[in-house]
Amino acid sequence: MNGLLHQLVSGIASGGIYASVALALVMIYQATHHVNFAQGEMAMFSTYIALTLIEAGVPYWGAFVITVAVSFVIGAAIQRVLMNPMANAPVLASVGIFIGLLLMFNSVAGWLFTYTLKPFPSPFGEGPPLFGGFVSRHELGSTIVTLIVLLTVWAFFRFTRLGLAMRAAAFNPVSSRLVGIPVGSMLALGWGLAAAIGAVAGMMIAPVVFLDPNMMSGVLLYAFAGALLGGITNPLGAVVGGFMVGVIENIGGAYIVGTELKLTLALVIIVVVLVVRPAGLFGKTVVNRV
Amino acid sequence: MHRRTLLSTIGAAVAAGTLPKAWATTVGVTATEIKIGHTIPYSGPASAYGVIGQGHTAFFKMLNENGGIAGRKINFISLDDGYLPPKTVEQVRRLVEQDQVAFLFNTLGTPNNTAIQKYVNQKKVPHLFLATGADKWGNYKEFPWTIGWQPSYRTEAQIYAKYITLNHPNAKIAVLYQNDDFGKDYLIGLKDALGADYGKLVVKEASYEVTDATIDSQAVSFQASGADVLVTAATPKFAAQTIRKVYDLGWKPLHFMTNVSASVGAVITPAGPEKAVGVITSQYAKDPTEPTWKDDPGMNEWRGFMKKYLPDADLSDSGYVFSYGVCNTLLQVLKQCGDDFSRENIMKQATNLKDLEIPTLLPGIKVNTSPTNYHPIRQMQLAKWNGKTWELFGSVIEGAGT
Numbered sequence: 001m002n003g004l005l006h007q008l009v010s011g012i013a014s015g016g017i018y019a020s021v022a023l024a025l026v027m028i029y030q031a032t033h034h035v036n037f038a039q040g041e042m043a044m045f046s047t048y049i050a051l052t053l054i055e056a057g058v059p060y061w062g063a064f065v066i067t068v069a070v071s072f073v074i075g076a077a078i079q080r081v082l083m084n085p086m087a088n089a090p091v092l093a094s095v096g097i098f099i100g101l102l103l104m105f106n107s108v109a110g111w112l113f114t115y116t117l118k119p120f121p122s123p124f125g126e127g128p129p130l131f132g133g134f135v136s137r138h139e140l141g142s143t144i145v146t147l148i149v150l151l152t153v154w155a156f157f158r159f160t161r162l163g164l165a166m167r168a169a170a171f172n173p174v175s176s177r178l179v180g181i182p183v184g185s186m187l188a189l190g191w192g193l194a195a196a197i198g199a200v201a202g203m204m205i206a207p208v209v210f211l212d213p214n215m216m217s218g219v220l221l222y223a224f225a226g227a228l229l230g231g232i233t234n235p236l237g238a239v240v241g242g243f244m245v246g247v248i249e250n251i252g253g254a255y256i257v258g259t260e261l262k263l264t265l266a267l268v269i270i271v272v273v274l275v276v277r278p279a280g281l282f283g284k285t286v287v288n289r290v
Numbered sequence: 291m292h293r294r295t296l297l298s299t300i301g302a303a304v305a306a307g308t309l310p311k312a313w314a315t316t317v318g319v320t321a322t323e324i325k326i327g328h329t330i331p332y333s334g335p336a337s338a339y340g341v342i343g344q345g346h347t348a349f350f351k352m353l354n355e356n357g358g359i360a361g362r363k364i365n366f367i368s369l370d371d372g373y374l375p376p377k378t379v380e381q382v383r384r385l386v387e388q389d390q391v392a393f394l395f396n397t398l399g400t401p402n403n404t405a406i407q408k409y410v411n412q413k414k415v416p417h418l419f420l421a422t423g424a425d426k427w428g429n430y431k432e433f434p435w436t437i438g439w440q441p442s443y444r445t446e447a448q449i450y451a452k453y454i455t456l457n458h459p460n461a462k463i464a465v466l467y468q469n470d471d472f473g474k475d476y477l478i479g480l481k482d483a484l485g486a487d488y489g490k491l492v493v494k495e496a497s498y499e500v501t502d503a504t505i506d507s508q509a510v511s512f513q514a515s516g517a518d519v520l521v522t523a524a525t526p527k528f529a530a531q532t533i534r535k536v537y538d539l540g541w542k543p544l545h546f547m548t549n550v551s552a553s554v555g556a557v558i559t560p561a562g563p564e565k566a567v568g569v570i571t572s573q574y575a576k577d578p579t580e581p582t583w584k585d586d587p588g589m590n591e592w593r594g595f596m597k598k599y600l601p602d603a604d605l606s607d608s609g610y611v612f613s614y615g616v617c618n619t620l621l622q623v624l625k626q627c628g629d630d631f632s633r634e635n636i637m638k639q640a641t642n643l644k645d646l647e648i649p650t651l652l653p654g655i656k657v658n659t660s661p662t663n664y665h666p667i668r669q670m671q672l673a674k675w676n677g678k679t680w681e682l683f684g685s686v687i688e689g690a691g692t
Contacts (some may be wrong), residue, residue, distance in 0.1 A: 003510065003514035004387065006510045006514070007507060007510055007511070010504075010506040010507055010510050011507065012504050013504075013506065014504050014507075017503055017504075018503070019586060040355070076578060110335055115335050115338070116555060116556050117526055117527055117556050117557070117560045118532060118560060119560040119561075119562075159423070185411055205503075208503075208504060209503055209504060209527070209531065210530055210531065210560050212527060213335075217501065218499075218501035218502060218503055219503050220501070221501060222503065249507075250506075252506040253507055253508075254507055254510070254511050257471075258496075259496045259497045259498060259507075259508060260333070260469060260497055263499065263501075263502075
């Protein structure tokens with residue numbers, strides 16, 4: 001019983017990792033209707049920026065804020081410079097750019113920061129685990145941060161005019177332009193916000209998995225699965241999906257199918273869910289009127 | 291293509307009449323030169339291994355300055371494969387067919403060597419002392435032209451199992467392994483040495499995939515299983531995670547760590563040196579940073595070589611020590627060849643090394659090969675992390691079987 005509880009908690013902890021990246025994927029999807037394959041590598045790169053700042057003597061939260069801001073600028077700049085000319089190109093052209101970005105960020109990070117594994121500090125302190133040894137301080141802290149980001153993203157899309165304008169720009173660029181929404185700026189803003197959320201995710205993940213240029217390659221896959229499971233149009237759904245993938249994977253791996261098939265099990269469940277509900281558990285089916 | 295075939299036919303016909311008979315079999319060797327082929331990643335994510343290639347190049351330079359081998363200079367052709375198997379295939383084909391090397395030496399990487407193994411065996415090119423720890427390079431029946439060098443992962447696991455059965459006969463063992471050839475070699479090695487007791491002693495095995503985010507779930511299962519010994523066959527990132535998670539769980543098993551992940555910089559420092567205290571690994575070469583070898587004659591010989599031929603190199607990089615050791619092994623093979631550098635004789639001498647001592651290997655470790663033993667180094671010594679360094683203990687242990 002103790003073992004089961006422990007597996008559950010450790011599943012929630014890794015689920016939190018997937019959920020935080022899934023949020024960045026939802027952000028970019030809401031803003032552009034694309035899934036950015038380079039999202040994970042951009043987050044990894046941001047984390048290196050944070051580490052460089054911390055090593056230069058900037059206090060943690062100062063480095064945190066600067067990193068988020070710099071990442072926002074990088075994200076927005078990528079949209080302006082690389083994605084804007086692609087606005088009317090076929091979807092495959094964008095996919096090509098995403099994959100190119102993925103490789104670029106990965107190699108540049110390796111070249112600048114080397115491929116050696118680096119420890120990344122946790123802002124929540126080392127200290128002994130809490131709640132009878134089940135949860136480390138960092139696991140608790142990073143889960144709370146993920147929930148805060150979730151609330152912010154949800155409130156942003158739900159209650160602000162800017163959020164509404166961004167959704168409109170992604171959904172129907174032509175009509176949006178006709179009602180006076182600056183579509184280009186909205187897309188850049190979406191990229192910037194997604195990069196900023198990714199940076200937060202990277203800084204929360206790095207203390208757990210250690211920082212190296214390939215830190216995100218596996219995580220992005222799970223995050224993507226989580227986002228699809230919960231519904232990629234819904235921030236709450238993506239987060240719940242991320243946590244579910246973590247828990248299913250752990251419980252399944254430890255008690256049902258063994259470690260070799262745990263990812264397979266999680267993916268089978270996702271396929272089944274998507275067959276029954278193509279928009280994901282919490283997603284809305286979008287109907288396009290032509 | 292046709293023209294090339296024609297030319298080589300003419301060439302062979304001319305040669306048959308004018309040159310001694312041995313010419314046909316001594317590819318890559320002339321009266322003044324021996325050509326050796328080599329591939330290694332000088333670029334890309336694994337380029338840190340490139341130092342080994344630099345070490346080799348410097349070693350052969352030294353050899354040539356000292357008169358070479360049997361009156362011949364070594365022409366060492368070292369090519370970059372970026373650690374990409376398709377690129378290795380391309381480079382090795384170039385070495386064999388265009389440059390016409392006598393043999394391949396210390397080509398690096400398990401997937402890379404796997405990609406070329408069939409080809410070089412078909413061509414009957416000696417494929418000597420590979421820079422990889424996989425056990426399959428000892429498969430002399432199927433691949434008689436390929437031979438490994440360093441102790442294989444399987445040998446290493448046998449050595450841990452031998453130590454465990456001798457010192458902890460009632461151990462309850464848990465094994466964490468990467469779900470690929472590398473990780474599975476450790477399972478096989480443990481089975482070799484534990485034999486029928488494997489099922490009784492090993493209470494839990496769990497694998498992970500390289501795409502996994504963490505190994506937390508596996509560590510939790512191990513603790514719940516009641517195991518008191520943990521054998522970890524993981525690459526550096528997961529090894530560091532394991533050391534930290536085991537510590538955080540408050541679990542205190544006797545922890546054996548694959549020497550693939552014994553790097554202080556890449557594993558112990560990220561995990562936290564204090565969290566790794568008591569972790570055991572195994573070594574076969576002298577560690578250049580270890581004060582024990584400060585005045586060691588073998589290491590001084592190596593330092594003298596480095597000072598003269600690689601004056602700007604980082605002396606704490608164990609890649610250079612590895613290079614010096616494997617080059618010395620090759621040197622012995624070439625000396626044993628006498629004046630017959632046919633591919634057959636090179637292979638014969640490579641598989642006929644008897645109790646060879648190498649200056650950079652730990653005292654007591656000897657290189658031995660035979661036509662039925664393609665595992666040159668089969669001994670290792672255990673070392674324990676004391677919070678600051680790896681401290682050797684016990685005597686040299688030999689793996690089980692050949």
